[in-house]
Amino acid sequence: MGNSVGKEATVQESVAGDTGRPPRKEHEATRGSAAADERRTTEDSPTLVSGLRLVEGIVDTSGSPSEHDILVAWIRGTLERGRAGELPGNTYAPIPEKWRKRNQSREMLQFGTYTHSNRVETHVPVAPLPPELDAVVDALIARGALTELQRPDSCTINLYGPGQWIPPHIDNPAFDRPFVTVSLCSEQPMVLGRGMVWPEGGRGPCGDDERLNEEHALSLPVGSAVVVEGEAADEYEHAVPPVTAERISLTFRRRGRPGREMDERTERAERCRRRCRDVRGAIVAAAEARAGGVRRGFGPVGPIGAIGRVGPPPAKPAGRREGSVIKKPMDDDAEDVVGGGVLSKNAAKKEARKAAKAAAKERARKAKPTTTAVDGTVFERKEKVRSCPACPPDLLPPTTSDANESQCADASCVAPPMYGEDAGVPVAEALPSVERVHVQRVYDAVATQWHGTRYRAWSGVEDFVRRVVQPGSLVADVGCGNGKNLPEVESLGGFGVGCDFSVGLLEICAVERGLEVFAGDATCLPLRSRSFDVALNIAVLHHVSSEPRRRKLVTETMRLLTVGGTALFYAWALEQADGGVSGHHFESQDVLVPFHKKAGVQGKVVVTGGSGSGEKEGEETRAGGAAGEDDDGDPTAPRVYQRYCHVYKEGELETLFEHIKSWVKVNRVYFDCGNWCVEAERIA
Numbered sequence: 057m058g059n060s061v062g063k064e065a066t067v068q069e070s071v072a073g074d075t076g077r078p079p080r081k082e083h084e085a086t087r088g089s090a091a092a093d094e095r096r097t098t099e100d101s102p103t104l105v106s107g108l109r110l111v112e113g114i115v116d117t118s119g120s121p122s123e124h125d126i127l128v129a130w131i132r133g134t135l136e137r138g139r140a141g142e143l144p145g146n147t148y149a150p151i152p153e154k155w156r157k158r159n160q161s162r163e164m165l166q167f168g169t170y171t172h173s174n175r176v177e178t179h180v181p182v183a184p185l186p187p188e189l190d191a192v193v194d195a196l197i198a199r200g201a202l203t204e205l206q207r208p209d210s211c212t213i214n215l216y217g218p219g220q221w222i223p224p225h226i227d228n229p230a231f232d233r234p235f236v237t238v239s240l241c242s243e244q245p246m247v248l249g250r251g252m253v254w255p256e257g258g259r260g261p262c263g264d265d266e267r268l269n270e271e272h273a274l275s276l277p278v279g280s281a282v283v284v285e286g287e288a289a290d291e292y293e294h295a296v297p298p299v300t301a302e303r304i305s306l307t308f309r310r311r312g313r314p315g316r317e318m319d320e321r322t323e324r325a326e327r328c329r330r331r332c333r334d335v336r337g338a339i340v341a342a343a344e345a346r347a348g349g350v351r352r353g354f355g356p357v358g359p360i361g362a363i364g365r366v367g368p369p370p371a372k373p374a375g376r377r378e379g380s381v382i383k384k385p386m387d388d389d390a391e392d393v394v395g396g397g398v399l400s401k402n403a404a405k406k407e408a409r410k411a412a413k414a415a416a417k418e419r420a421r422k423a424k425p426t427t428t429a430v431d432g433t434v435f436e437r438k439e440k441v442r443s444c445p446a447c448p449p450d451l452l453p454p455t456t457s458d459a460n461e462s463q464c465a466d467a468s469c470v471a472p473p474m475y476g477e478d479a480g481v482p483v484a485e486a487l488p489s490v491e492r493v494h495v496q497r498v499y500d501a502v503a504t505q506w507h508g509t510r511y512r513a514w515s516g517v518e519d520f521v522r523r524v525v526q527p528g529s530l531v532a533d534v535g536c537g538n539g540k541n542l543p544e545v546e547s548l549g550g551f552g553v554g555c556d557f558s559v560g561l562l563e564i565c566a567v568e569r570g571l572e573v574f575a576g577d578a579t580c581l582p583l584r585s586r587s588f589d590v591a592l593n594i595a596v597l598h599h600v601s602s603e604p605r606r607r608k609l610v611t612e613t614m615r616l617l618t619v620g621g622t623a624l625f626y627a628w629a630l631e632q633a634d635g636g637v638s639g640h641h642f643e644s645q646d647v648l649v650p651f652h653k654k655a656g657v658q659g660k661v662v663v664t665g666g667s668g669s670g671e672k673e674g675e676e677t678r679a680g681g682a683a684g685e686d687d688d689g690d691p692t693a694p695r696v697y698q699r700y701c702h703v704y705k706e707g708e709l710e711t712l713f714e715h716i717k718s719w720v721k722v723n724r725v726y727f728d729c730g731n732w733c734v735e736a737e738r739i740a
């Protein structure tokens with residue numbers, strides 16, 4: 057779909073105001089419901105919204121009938137079936153009377169998830185995404201509007217007749233970002249703003265705070281997709297002013313995992329997150345400094361669209377002022393709009409409260425010296441203030457004595473040093489060539505393809521995470537790969553820090569998932585002892601080529617934990633059930649397992665240098681072999697790579713914990729989907 061479009065689609069690039077770069081002339085913007093002749097370009101415009109991208113040509117409008125015509129015919133036919141009561145559940149829902157009165161009476165079809173007034177109602181059945189909409193999703197992914205990881209599971213179809221509109225709202229945070237709206241039938245504007253109030257589809261009274269009057273409009277061409285994330289999704293409301301001609305929009309969203317709703321639990325976690333940010337910052341900064349590593353800020357996260365402010369600010373508010381809050385007429389039943397009326401109303405109040413608070417703070421600051429804590433509390437600077445007054449004690453920064461601790465209660469154990477590199481073994485030299493050539497470089501070379509098929513934590517890992525991670529937990533993912541274990545951690549309110557030696561995979565973690573990650577050797581971690589509540593070591597041990605290094609990896613992972621903290625280890629088993637998930641059969645414990653890189657999949661840049669035997673090995677096994685900077689010209693050519701694996705016999709994995717038994721207890725050993733697994737706890 058859309059691939060055969062003759063005209064080249066445009067993807068807006070970042071023109072975010074704070075970059076200091078002038079905005080590019082990319083797309084015309086129109087003001088609210090204004091006529092097309094009032095159009096201006098973004099070049100006129102000093103104020104920009106980040107987090108918007110426009111991708112044209114998703115649905116092909118050429119030919120007769122075009123893809124567009126066929127899709128529209130299918131939507132109209134489906135609507136008829138809905139009106140006739142032939143669709144399951146609330147796939148078609150009758151229009152609420154209040155909406156009809158305000159000419160908000162656009163009709164809707166919903167697939168995958170039912171929402172009403174912006175509330176997600178999972179108990180109400182609707183039809184799943186049909187193949188006709190799957191095809192649009194495929195086109196969105198093929199064109200890079202979304203990644204496979206962001207594949208939507210829900211779609212709301214809005215059918216607007218002339219004069220119909222959708223009021224300002226913020227899409228429910230239970231839906232992941234980005235979400236995407238595809239436009240059909242006629243080109244109409246979408247307007248973004250803060251504190252917008254549109255009681256009758258036109259602009260209503262706003263506060264006299266300039267920011268509350270901010271509005272930006274983006275014209276949405278037929279067949280295009282607008283991709284909404286970041287500020288555009290969560291800081292700004294969006295709305296569709298009364299349309300001038302029939303319009304159909306398809307809004308594709310992906311329902312986040314439970315816990316994404318703005319419920320009490322999320323807010324509590326958010327408060328804790330703010331308080332603990334300095335603790336986390338210190339740990340990650342230490343890791344970054346020591347590893348010279350890769351973490352958030354790796355680069356711009358894809359092109360960020362932006363549109364300009366259009367036209368002068370609207371007239372002063374017609375509402376009456378009560379204190380610092382503007383009372384607006386016409387917003388009594390605002391919660392009946394698509395959902396955003398509530399948010400609009402609240403946003404205005406919130407902004408006014410915020411302004412008053414900021415002014416009070418400023419007065420207080422001028423009056424006497426103060427310190428502002430991370431949770432926003434302002435303290436008079438009489439005595440030294442701890443920045444984390446209500447934090448659980450185990451989340452406070454380690455004290456000096458902790459920093460100097462001897463790592464192990466029992467001198468006979470292998471006492472882990474404070475930082476791995478304190479052992480005096482530089483990481484690059486310590487990495488055996490077989491691991492460099494047949495593990496690190498292979499993952500670098502196949503990272504994109506690898507990521508495409510492994511985007512979610514294994515269910516056993518997810519169960520463990522759900523059991524042990526609490527809001528505010530610090531979680532180390534040692535050998536984090538493409539970061540698939542950490543989103544669950546974050547959705548539970550935990551803070552994840554990942555480490556891997558494949559920069560190709562880390563780039564995916566940082567750029568696609570926005571995770572905190574750094575590059576390093578998992579047997580030699582630049583992280584402080586006893587600073588993490590939970591550690592994950594998933595599918596790492598089977599890539600370690602000697603028993604001393606396997607023990608070291610186990611020690612290093614356990615060293616990070618606070619006393620009472622737990623870690624989960626997964627490693628491939630020699631014993632694979634026939635037809636098991638991995639589909640592997642191993643002849644011996646130390647094996648090279650082929651990975652077939654498909655044609656057209658670009659490998660990541662390999663950054664590892666070195667001139668050890670590893671490179672030679674890479675050349676020797678070239679035909680079916682290793683990956684490295686010695687790859688021949690075409691990085692998109694199909695190729696078979698060999699990954700080194702040591703697969704574990706029953707009973708072997710737990711032996712790796714024996715040398716640290718005075719401070720580590722193995723609580724559970726089990727088999728899961730072709731892996732031997734250990735849950736271990738730091739007890740001293």
Ligand SMILES: O=C(O)CCC(=O)C(=O)O
Nearest residue numbers: 212214227237296305307
């Ligand atoms: O119709 C549109 O363009 C926007 C639809 C929308 O915002 C929604 O359904 O949440």
Ligand SMILES: [Fe+2]
Nearest residue numbers: 225226227294
């Ligand atoms: Fe929306």
